Amino acid sequence: ERGRGGPMTRREMLQVSGTAIAAGLSGFSSYASPKNQTDREAHKVKSPFRISLNTSTIRGYKLPVEQQIEVCAEAGFDGIELWVSDVESYIKQGGTPEALNRQIKQHGLVLENMIAFSTWIADDPALRTEGIRKIRQDMELTARLGGYCIAAPIQGVSGIEREKFSDYFSRYHTILEEGDKTGVTPLIELWGSGALNQLSDIAAITIGSVHPKAAMLLDFYHLYRGGNSFDSLWQINGKSMPIFHINDYPGSIPRETLKDSDRLFPGEGVCPFNKVLSLLFQTGFRGALSIELFNRTYWDTMNVKEVLKKSYRSTLAVINNSLLIDD
Numbered sequence: 001e002r003g004r005g006g007p008m009t010r011r012e013m014l015q016v017s018g019t020a021i022a023a024g025l026s027g028f029s030s031y032a033s034p035k036n037q038t039d040r041e042a043h044k045v046k047s048p049f050r051i052s053l054n055t056s057t058i059r060g061y062k063l064p065v066e067q068q069i070e071v072c073a074e075a076g077f078d079g080i081e082l083w084v085s086d087v088e089s090y091i092k093q094g095g096t097p098e099a100l101n102r103q104i105k106q107h108g109l110v111l112e113n114m115i116a117f118s119t120w121i122a123d124d125p126a127l128r129t130e131g132i133r134k135i136r137q138d139m140e141l142t143a144r145l146g147g148y149c150i151a152a153p154i155q156g157v158s159g160i161e162r163e164k165f166s167d168y169f170s171r172y173h174t175i176l177e178e179g180d181k182t183g184v185t186p187l188i189e190l191w192g193s194g195a196l197n198q199l200s201d202i203a204a205i206t207i208g209s210v211h212p213k214a215a216m217l218l219d220f221y222h223l224y225r226g227g228n229s230f231d232s233l234w235q236i237n238g239k240s241m242p243i244f245h246i247n248d249y250p251g252s253i254p255r256e257t258l259k260d261s262d263r264l265f266p267g268e269g270v271c272p273f274n275k276v277l278s279l280l281f282q283t284g285f286r287g288a289l290s291i292e293l294f295n296r297t298y299w300d301t302m303n304v305k306e307v308l309k310k311s312y313r314s315t316l317a318v319i320n321n322s323l324l325i326d327d
Contacts, residue, residue, distance in 0.1 A: 047316065047319045047320070047323075048281060048286055048323070049285070049286065049287065049288060049289045049319060050079050050110065050287070050288040050289070051076075051077055051078055051079075051288070051289055051291075051312060051316060051319075052077055052078055052079030052080060052081065052110070052112045052243070052288040052289065052290035053072045053075070053077045053079070053080050053081065053290060053291055053308070053311065053312075054081040054113075054115065054245060054290045054291060054292035055068045055072070055080065055081060055082055055083060055086070055115075056081075056083070056292050056293065056294055057291055057292060057293040057294075057307065057308075057311055058071070058299075058304050058307060058308065059083075059294065060296060060298075060299030060300075061299065063304065064086075064089075064090060065082060065086040065087055065089070065090045065095075065100065066090065066095075066103060068080070068082065068086070069100070069103050069104055069107060069109065070103075070107070071304055071305065071308055072107075072109065072308065073107035073108065073109055074305075074308075075305070075308035075309055075311070075312050076312050077109065077312060078110060078288070079109055079110035079111070079112040079288050079290065080104065080109050080110070080111060080112060081111075081112050081113045081114065081243075081290050081292075082111065082114055082115065082145070083114070083116075084114055084116040084138050084141065084142075084150075087100065087114075087145065088141075097141060097144035097145045098144060100145055101144065101145050101146040104145070104146060105146065110288070111142075111145055111146050111147040111148075112242070112243050112290055113147065113149040113150065113151060113187065113217070113242075113243050113290070114138065114141070114142045114145070114147055114149070114150045114151065115151050116134075116135065116138040116150050116151055116152075117153060118130075118131040118132075118134040118135040118138070118152075118155065119134075119155050119156035120134075120135050120152065120154075120156075120171060120174070120175050120186075121154045121155070121156060121157055121168060121172070122155070122156025122157060123156065123157055123164075123167075124156065128156065128171065131156060132174060132175060132178065135150070135175055135178065135186060136175075136178045136181075138150055139178060139179055139182040139184040139186065140182050140184075142182070142184045143182045143183055143184050147184060148183065148184060148185060148242070149184065149185050149186075149187055149215075149242055149243065150179075150184055150185070150186050150187065151186075151187055151189050151217055152172075152175060152186035152187055152188050152189060153188075153189040153191055153194065153196070154188070154189075154194070154196045157195050158195060159195045160195055160196060160198070160201050165204060165205070165208060166208070168205045168208070169205060169208030169209050170209075172186075172188055172205050172206070172208075172209040172211075172214065173209040173210065173214075176211040176213055176214060177211075179213065180213070185213045185215060185242075187215050187216060187217035187242070188202055188205060188206060188214075188215075188216050188217065189216070189217040189219075190202045190216065190217070190218055190219065190222050190223065190226065191222055192219075192221065192222035192223065192224065192225025192226035192258075193225055193226070193258075197222070197225070197226030197227075197228075198226060198227075198228060199218075199223065199226075199228045199232050199233075199236075200232070202216050202218075203216070203235070203236065214240075215241055215242065216236075216241060217241075217243060217244075217245070218233075218241065218244055218245070219244070219245035219246075219247065219292065220245070220246055220247055220248070220249075220271050220273075220276065221245075221247045221248070221249050221260075221263050221271075221292075222245070224249055224255060224258075225249070225255060225258050230275065230279065231279075233276070233279055233283060234279065234283065236283060237283065237284060238280055238281075238282075238283035238284035238285030238286070239283075239284035239285070239286070241285055241287055242287045242288065243287050243288045243289075243290055244285065244287060244289055244290070245289075245290055245291075245292040246266055246289040246290065246291050246292070246315055246318075247263040247264065247265075247266065247271075247291060247292055247293055248263065248264040248265060248266050248267060248268050248269030248270070248271045249262060249263060249264060249269045249270065249271060250262060250264060250269050250270065251269065251270035260294040261294050261295055261296055262295075263292070263293045263294060263295055264295065265291075265293070265298075265310055265311060265314040266291070266314045266317070266318040267314050267317055267318045267321075268314070273318040273321070273322045274322045275322075276322075277318065277319060277323060278322055278323060281323060289315060289319070291311045291312075291314075291315050293311070
């Protein structure tokens with residue numbers, strides 16, 4: 001079946017996405033120029049999405065941030081997500097954000113997003129004030145690195161309370177305004193086992209913040225872990241999402257007991273990519289699919305280059321299998 005929810009043919013996908021591929025993030029950053037022209041030029045034709053790396057995927061190897069950037073580029077990725085904590089360690093040892101900015105650009109990578117944690121939404125006023133200060137500091141750092149987005153998961157609340165939605169709207173609006181001052185957008189993030197685990201709730205907060213740059217950061221594993229239906233993504237404007245975390249999950253473990261470390265390479269689990277990637281494409285998503293894993297088994301059985309090679313190739317494979325279906 002074609003159309004809404006059905007896979008697109010190769011001809012349909014290329015007709016719709018021709019100009020969108022070059023457009024990249026549309027307002028957040030531009031498409032990265034590939035370094036390996038043979039492989040990467042083919043990827044640009046085949047995929048309407050950038051393929052990027054969240055460095056959580058190689059966190060177990062404890063590489064310094066400069067080396068993270070290097071191996072990411074060598075593996076052929078288009079973009080990278082760095083952790084603020086790793087950059088802070090680099091700065092403490094005498095490095096500068098500007099030097100990392102140059103390294104990222106020299107390797108032709110997009111700095112898709114920064115991974116950060118703060119209590120910006122906390123109910124406790126003192127904790128919330130400190131959280132706003134921290135995310136503002138992290139956004140200033142992101143700007144110096146040449147980035148446009150920063151993750152904003154919610155911490156400091158034990159659960160979402162319906163009667164407090166107007167407060168959540170206001171608190172998210174506050175950090176969006178801080179982002180306006182730095183040119184960096186805080187992306188409110190859904191965690192499947194956290195307080196904000198429902199797509200309907202994160203959509204409500206995004207809409208209720210009444211800010212033109214409000215955007216959410218979603219993840220295939222987290223959506224499933226939180227018990228959300230992928231069909232609900234039809235209600236989300238894909239153009240408003242600069243990045244989407246990609247990973248897979250096993251069908252052998254009950255959803256409610258899945259852990260972050262259970263995430264798998266795309267295509268090795270039961271995530272219905274054939275359905276969901278086509279859905280995302282049709283809702284307008286043209287951002288980065290950034291692979292995010294925390295799988296210790298991979299770290300124990302493969303070296304970092306093997307993990308990165310498989311991460312890139314498995315992500316590209318599910319994109320091709322989902323969108324590039326011959327007539």
